[in-house]
Structures are given as structure tokens and as C-alpha cells.
Amino acid sequence: MLTLTKDRALALALLLIVAVMWMESGDIRPPTSWQPYGSALFPRILLVVIGLLSLLILVRSLLVKVPERPGAKQLITEWFQSRRTILALFLLFGLYAALLPVVGYIVATIGFLVTSLALLMGINTRRKWMINLTLSCTLAIVIFVVFRYGLNVWLP
Amino acid sequence: MTNFFLQALAEVGTPSVLGLIVIGVLFGIVGGSIPGFTVTMAILVVFPFTFAMDPVSGVSLMVGVFVGGYSGGIVSGVMLGIPGTPSSITTVYDGYPMAQKGEPGRALGIGVVSSFLGTLISVAVLVFFGPLIASFSMNFRPWEITALIVFALTLVAGLSSGALLKGLMAAALGLLITTVGYDRNSNLRFDFGLPAMGSGFEILPVMIGIFAFSQLLGNIEKLKDEKSDAKKIDTNVMIPYGQILKDMAGQKLNTLRSSLIGSLVGALPGTGGTVANFLSYDQAKKFSRHPEKFGTGIPSGIVASEASNSAVAGGAFVPTLALGIPGDLPMAIMMGVLILHGITPGPMMFEQNPVLVGAIYASLLIGAVVMVLCNLLLVRWFAKISLIPQQILVPVVLMLCAIGAYALNNNLFDIWVLFIFGIIGYLLWKAEVPLTPLILGVVLGDNLERQLFRALELNESWLTFLTRPLSALFLALAVASILFSLYQDRKIQRLKNAAQQENI
Numbered sequence: 283m284l285t286l287t288k289d290r291a292l293a294l295a296l297l298l299i300v301a302v303m304w305m306e307s308g309d310i311r312p313p314t315s316w317q318p319y320g321s322a323l324f325p326r327i328l329l330v331v332i333g334l335l336s337l338l339i340l341v342r343s344l345l346v347k348v349p350e351r352p353g354a355k356q357l358i359t360e361w362f363q364s365r366r367t368i369l370a371l372f373l374l375f376g377l378y379a380a381l382l383p384v385v386g387y388i389v390a391t392i393g394f395l396v397t398s399l400a401l402l403m404g405i406n407t408r409r410k411w412m413i414n415l416t417l418s419c420t421l422a423i424v425i426f427v428v429f430r431y432g433l434n435v436w437l438p
Numbered sequence: 439m440t441n442f443f444l445q446a447l448a449e450v451g452t453p454s455v456l457g458l459i460v461i462g463v464l465f466g467i468v469g470g471s472i473p474g475f476t477v478t479m480a481i482l483v484v485f486p487f488t489f490a491m492d493p494v495s496g497v498s499l500m501v502g503v504f505v506g507g508y509s510g511g512i513v514s515g516v517m518l519g520i521p522g523t524p525s526s527i528t529t530v531y532d533g534y535p536m537a538q539k540g541e542p543g544r545a546l547g548i549g550v551v552s553s554f555l556g557t558l559i560s561v562a563v564l565v566f567f568g569p570l571i572a573s574f575s576m577n578f579r580p581w582e583i584t585a586l587i588v589f590a591l592t593l594v595a596g597l598s599s600g601a602l603l604k605g606l607m608a609a610a611l612g613l614l615i616t617t618v619g620y621d622r623n624s625n626l627r628f629d630f631g632l633p634a635m636g637s638g639f640e641i642l643p644v645m646i647g648i649f650a651f652s653q654l655l656g657n658i659e660k661l662k663d664e665k666s667d668a669k670k671i672d673t674n675v676m677i678p679y680g681q682i683l684k685d686m687a688g689q690k691l692n693t694l695r696s697s698l699i700g701s702l703v704g705a706l707p708g709t710g711g712t713v714a715n716f717l718s719y720d721q722a723k724k725f726s727r728h729p730e731k732f733g734t735g736i737p738s739g740i741v742a743s744e745a746s747n748s749a750v751a752g753g754a755f756v757p758t759l760a761l762g763i764p765g766d767l768p769m770a771i772m773m774g775v776l777i778l779h780g781i782t783p784g785p786m787m788f789e790q791n792p793v794l795v796g797a798i799y800a801s802l803l804i805g806a807v808v809m810v811l812c813n814l815l816l817v818r819w820f821a822k823i824s825l826i827p828q829q830i831l832v833p834v835v836l837m838l839c840a841i842g843a844y845a846l847n848n849n850l851f852d853i854w855v856l857f858i859f860g861i862i863g864y865l866l867w868k869a870e871v872p873l874t875p876l877i878l879g880v881v882l883g884d885n886l887e888r889q890l891f892r893a894l895e896l897n898e899s900w901l902t903f904l905t906r907p908l909s910a911l912f913l914a915l916a917v918a919s920i921l922f923s924l925y926q927d928r929k930i931q932r933l934k935n936a937a938q939q940e941n942i
Contacts, residue, residue: 292869296607303614303628311625319894321625324887325617328610335607342603368655372861375836379853382840391837398833402658413830421834425841435845 286354293340300333367401374398387437391422443565446494446796450804455498458491459801462502463808467816469503470510470526480507481772493779493794498801500772505557505805508711508748509813512549516542518835520653525711525747527874528719532732532739539735543817547682548737549744550813552693555686556745557806559697560704560752561799580893581903585912587886590713592916593720595875596923604871606920612879613886615639622888634851639859643843643852644880647859650839652867654832677817685737692722692738693745700746704753711750712881716874718746724922730930752802759795 307329313320362369378394385393395418403410429435449455462484469480484503491499511526516533529549536545578586591613595605618628619638629635686693696718703714722742723732732739758769781791843852863873893902904910 288869292604292866292871296611306628306630310627317623317625318898319891321621321623321627324890325614325627328614328617331610332607332614335603335610339603339607365659367658368864371655371658371832371836372857372864375840375857375860378837378840379850379857382844382853383850387841394837395833398836399830402829402832403827417830417834421837425838429841429845436848437841437844438850 285348285350286357287343287346287348289339289343293336293343296332296336297340300329300336304329370401371398374401382438388422388426391425392418395422442792443796443799446793447800449494449793450498450797450800455495456804458495458499459502459805460808460812462499462504463506463805463812466503466506466508467510467513467809467812468506470507471513480510493776493781494797496779497772497776497794497798501798501801502805502808504751504772505748505802505809506812508751509550509553509744509809511747512546512553512744512813513817516545516549518653518831519657520650520835525715525750526743527712527877528715528743529740529747531719531743532735532737533743535733535735536740537735541678541735543677544681544685545735545740546817547677547679547814548685548740550810550817551682551686552689552696552741552744553748553813554806554810555693556697556700556748557751557802557809559694559745560701560749561802561806563698563701563749564752564756565799577908579906580889580896581906581909582912583889584886584893585903585909585916587882587889589912589916589919590716590882591875591878592919593716595872596720596919596926601870601872602920602923602927605875608866608871608873609875609879612876612881613883615644615876615880616883617887622891639855639880640843640847640852641880643856644859645877646839646843647856648863648866648873648877650835651860652863652873654828654835655864656867657828658832677814686741689737689741692725692741695725696722696742696745697749700749701753703746704750705756711747711754712878714746714750714753715743716878718742720919724926729926730933748806752799755798755802759798 303325307322307325310320310322310325312322374394374397378390381390381393384390396414399414399418403414405411405414426437429437450459465484466480480503481500484499508525511521512529512533515521515526515529516537519530519534521527521530533545533549536542591609592606595602595609616638619636620626626636699718699721700711700714703717704711719732719739719742722738723729726732726738728736754769755772758772781794839856840853843856844850866876867873894900902909903913
């Protein structure tokens with residue numbers, strides 16, 4: 283069985299995206315007499331270019347010999363496990379974006395800052411907690427005041 | 439000409455207008471140095487304050503923000519490795535590695551001095567050759583602009599050393615991103631049934647998402663690997679004036695070439711600072727006797743990038759004023775300011791409002807002096823940002839990026855765009871795909887499609903692109919750029935192999 287490498291994963295993912303986008307491009311309004319080229323032509327040219335380049339990347343990656351490694355499933359699991367902090371940070375950001383309109387800027391921002399600072403700095407000492415809470419609350423409020431009153435930008 | 443310029447200088451030289459330029463420059467630097475804030479955002483924030491001002495004061499304030507903003511990108515580019523503006527992307531290539539090697543003061547100093555010289559040279563070029571460049575740009579029709587954009591994209595892909603295929607693919611992917619939403623004929627594309635996708639993606643959240651997430655999360659990953667290096671990097675923020683003078687003395691030709699490229703590219707409609715810094719960086723690399731050292735933290739890279747993007751600040755005014763075509767987003771806003779003050783930019787402006795044209799040049803000149811003073815005096819203060827540990831900096835910058843994306847349109851969808859492109863950017867970065875061609879594709883996509891189809895509507899034959907001399911020249915240069923990149927990649931590979939064998 284073929285070993286999954288970065289280039290192979292990239293090429294396969296891109297080929298999948300190209301296939302999905304090509305199918306979706308079928309929904310674009312077809313050319314008319316006054317729009318002879320239609321709106322689908324430009325993205326389709328790009329999809330062909332991306333598809334060809336992805337194929338080239340795939341072919342080139344198949345020509346390079348790589349040492350035998352575990353199956354794709356195990357590799358992906360290992361990849362995710364070694365990047366738990368990064369994944370948690372992405373998750374926190376996603377939660378932040380989702381909660382902003384629900385609980386408002388101040389609560390969501392303090393929540394995001396406290397949790398992500400705790401994740402990255404650690405929570406093993408009282409000092410770290412103090413820095414975390416002081417920074418999160420002060421910054422969230424200062425940014426709010428600057429945007430709301432200084433820049434006249436209404437935050438959610 | 440001298441008369442109207444002197445008259446303009448007298449108007450700009452009043453204490454109140456000078457004060458406005460200082461405020462504008464300071465605000466621009468702060469805006470440019472906060473990642474995700476951008477010079478465009480800084481200009482947008484200052485824009486409402488000009489409502490009650492006379493045209494000269496309003497335009498002077500905006501020019502101050504413009505000059506400061508372009509130079510402010512140096513601070514975040516060098517210290518954080520995140521370009522404050524798209525026009526300072528290549529500053530990161532050498533500025534960040536130099537800072538990482540323990541010389542942030544040197545990198546910042548070289549950047550500021552190059553910015554200053556770039557602005558001065560661009561003003562000189564514009565004052566004397568402005569009308570000439572404007573008339574040259576007027577010869578550009580859709581075929582030439584299309585070919586020029588293609589040339590710019592292949593150049594960027596060529597910059598991605600050793601990854602030409604991935605570079606070209608990234609550029610095409612960037613162009614594809616701009617096809618989401620309603621197009622020029624009001625036809626909906628790739629909305630996947632989501633109403634929010636109808637208006638497409640804003641450039642800013644896409645750009646911040648792709649760059650900031652991969653950079654910041656990459657920093658977190660590196661932190662785990664190189665714990666011992668974490669403190670060492672940020673301690674030296676002294677500006678070594680002697681060293682910078684010595685560095686700049688060896689960069690005369692590079693400074694002049696980069697400033698001229700910046701002025702010329704700035705004057706071409708639809709391009710702007712992003713193309714200028716890539717083009718100039720690429721040229722500096724190709725003219726260099728040591729192209730393999732680019733990207734490792736050498737002065738030539740910073741000079742090429744900063745002199746050219748600052749020279750754009752002057753050059754970009756030519757098409758905006760003479761043709762009524764803004765070169766980029768900040769220029770589009772600047773055009774809005776002029777229209778608000780009852781001045782219609784266009785070919786007649788040089789004749790009808792020569793004093794205002796002169797005031798813009800005078801503001802650029804004074805703004806450049808103020809910028810270099812502010813930057814050199816306050817750079818250490820701005821540089822303090824880098825002393826904040828990454829563990830604290832990353833969540834704070836991510837939060838500022840989210841708020842910055844939201845503030846652009848007061849739209850929560852933009853935060854989701856930021857998030858999704860953050861994930862995409864991080865994954866592409868992990869797959870060793872160069873991200874800058876992707877960004878350039880996103881920035882130039884709309885214009886490329888518009889110009890391509892305008893050309894085809896005027897003449898349905900695709901061959902016209904090859905029969906028009908200038909368009910054919912740009913396309914030939916695009917092909918040559920790819921071939922040259924292939925040749926240079928092989929040369930670098932050979933040199934590396936030879937060096938390895940010598941070591942053995």
C-alpha cells in the first residue's frame with residue numbers, strides 16, 4: 283500500500299476540491315447571447331489549471347521513494363495527537379466566533395482570552411492566573427472602549 | 439510647474455496642516471504595525487475626520503496616514519513575521535529572519551531608511567516624470583493589464599524557491615477564491631446554498647486568516663521545539679546607526695532600482711504595493727550575486743521590499759489623479775476623499791487643480807521626513823511588542839484579528855471567513871505550499887477576470903493578447919520568469935549539493 287506523504291495528501295485534497303467545484307460550476311447561469319463567455323468560464327479555466335498542477339504534484343510525489351510507514355489512518359491520528367494545542371486553539375477560536383453574537387463582545391472576548399491564555403501559559407501557579415485574568419479583562423475592556431468611543435465601531 | 443509646487447508647499451507648510459501630517463503619520467504607523475489593522479483600516483478610520491476640513495488639510499492628513507501606514511508594516515513584519523499590509527509581505531522574507539538572528543534594530547533601521555528614500559525618490563520621479571508615466575499608463579488596454587497581472591503572478595510563483603508547481607497552484611487557488619459570490623454580470627457562483635457567500639469573501643479576512651494563523655500557530659509549534667532560543671531573540675532592539683549607514687551605502691543601486699520599480703508599478707492601474715514589493719524583491723534577487731541568500735535575513739531583501747512599497751505611495755497617485763483609476767484599495771478611498779471635497783480626479787485635474795496636486799506631493803515629501811523621525815525615535819517603543827511572550831501574544835493577536843475583520847464591514851460573517859481561511863492557511867503551510875502567491879491571487883483575481891473579459895468583449899480572438907506588442911511582451915516575460923525560476927532553482931540546488939560535497 284502507498285504511504286501517505288504531505289504532497290500526496292495535498293494533491294488528493296486539491297483534486298477532490300476541484301471535482302466538487304467543477305460540479306458546483308454546473309449551477310452557474312450558462313452563457314447567453316449578450317454574455318457569450320458566461321460566468322463559469324473563468325473559474326473553470328482555474329479549476330483546470332489547479333487540477334493539472336495537482337496531478338503533476340501527485341505524479342512527482344509518486345516518483346520519489348519514501349520509507350514504508352504506517353497506514354494513512356494511523357498517520358492522521360498521530361498528526362492530530364501531536365498538535366493538540368493547535369487544535370484546541372482552533373476550537374477555542376471557533377467557539378469565540380460562534381459565541382460573539384450570542385453573549386456579546388465583552389463576555390466572549392474575556393472567555394476566549396482566559397481559556398486560550400490558560401491553554402498556552404499553563405495554570406500551575408497563582409501568578410499565571412493573576413496575569414491571565416488581569417490581562418484578559420483589561421484588554422477586552424480597553425479594546426472595547428477604543429473601538430466603541432475612539433473609532434466609533436460598534437462591537438457585537 | 440515650480441510655481442504651483444511652491445504655492446502648494448506654502449499651503450502645506452502652515453502649522454495646522456503640518457500638525458495634521460504628524461498625526462496622520464503617527465496614526466498610520468500605529469495602524470500599520472498592528473497586525474490585521476492595515477493601512478486601509480487606518481485610512482478608513484481617519485476618513486470621517488476630514489469631512490469638515492478644506493481639501494488641502496484633508497488630503498494632507500490622509501497622505502500622512504498613507505506614508506506612515508506603509509512604513510508601519512515594517513514593525514509587525516520584522517518583529518512578528520506578519521505583514522501589517524499586503525505590500526510588506528516580502529519585508530517579512532528577510533526582515534523576520536534578521537530579527538530572529540538577534541538584529542531586529544538593524545532590520546527595522548534598514549526598513550525605515552529604505553522607506554524614506556523610496557518615498558523621496560518616488561516624489562522626485564512624480565514631480566518631474568509624472569505626466570510622462572501617466573501618458574504611458576494610458577496606453578494600457580485590457581490586454582496589457584491582463585498580461586501584466588499574469589506576469590505578476592508567475593513572478594510570485596517564481597519567488598517560491600524550490601516549489602514552483604506549488605507556487606503556481608497557490609496563485610490559481612487565490613484567483614479561484616475571488617470567483618465566489620456575485621460576478622460582474624450579477625450571476626451567482628459557488629455559494630453552496632449559503633446566502634452569506636453571495637457577496638463573496640472580503641480580501642482582508644482571507645489574507646489575515648491565511649497569514650496570521652499559519653504564522654502565529656507556527657510560532658507556537660516552534661516554541662515547543664526551540665525553547666532555549668525564545669528569550670534570546672527579542673532582547674536587542676537598539677538601532678545600530680553606524681551599521682545601517684554601512685548597509686545602506688552598499689545598497690545604492692538596489693535602492694534606486696527598487697524605488698523606480700515601486701514608482702512605475704504604483705503608476706500602473708490595478709496593481710499597487712503588493713505587486714511592487716514582489717516585483718522589486720524578485721528583481722533584486724535576480725540581479726544579486728548571491729540569490730540563494732535571499733530569505734535568510736540580508737539587507738538587500740529588506741531594501742528591495744521597503745524602498746519599492748514606499749515608492750508606490752507616490753506612484754499610485756498618478757493613475758488616481760491623472761486617469762481617475764485607483765491602483766488599490768487605499769487609493770480608492772483617497773479618491774473618495776477627493777470626490778467628497780468636490781474634486782473629480784481625472785485627466786483634467788493636473789490642469790484644473792495643480793495646487794492640490796502639488797499639495798499631495800508636498801505632503802508625501804514632508805510625511806516621509808516625519809515618518810523617518812517618528813519611526814527612528816519611537817521604533818523601540820513599537821518594538822516592545824516583540825518582548826511579549828508568544829504565549830500571551832498569540833491569543834491577543836488572534837482576538838485583534840477577529841475584531842479587525844469584523845470592524846471592516848461590521849459583519850460577523852467576516853470572522854468566520856477569517857477562521858475558515860485560518861484553517862486552510864495552516865494546512866497549506868504544513869503541506870509546504872507558499873502562501874504569498876495565494877494572497878496575490880486573492881488580491882488580483884477580480885481585476886484579472888474583469889480585464890480578461892473586457893479584452894475578449896472588445897475583440898473575441900484570444901490571439902490579440904499575442905498580437906499587441908506590450909501584452910505579448912508581458913506574457914513573454916511571464917514565461918521567461920518561470921523558465922528563469924526553474925534555472926535558478928536548479929542552480930541553487932547545484933550550489934547546495936556542491937557545498938554538501940565539500941563538507942564531506
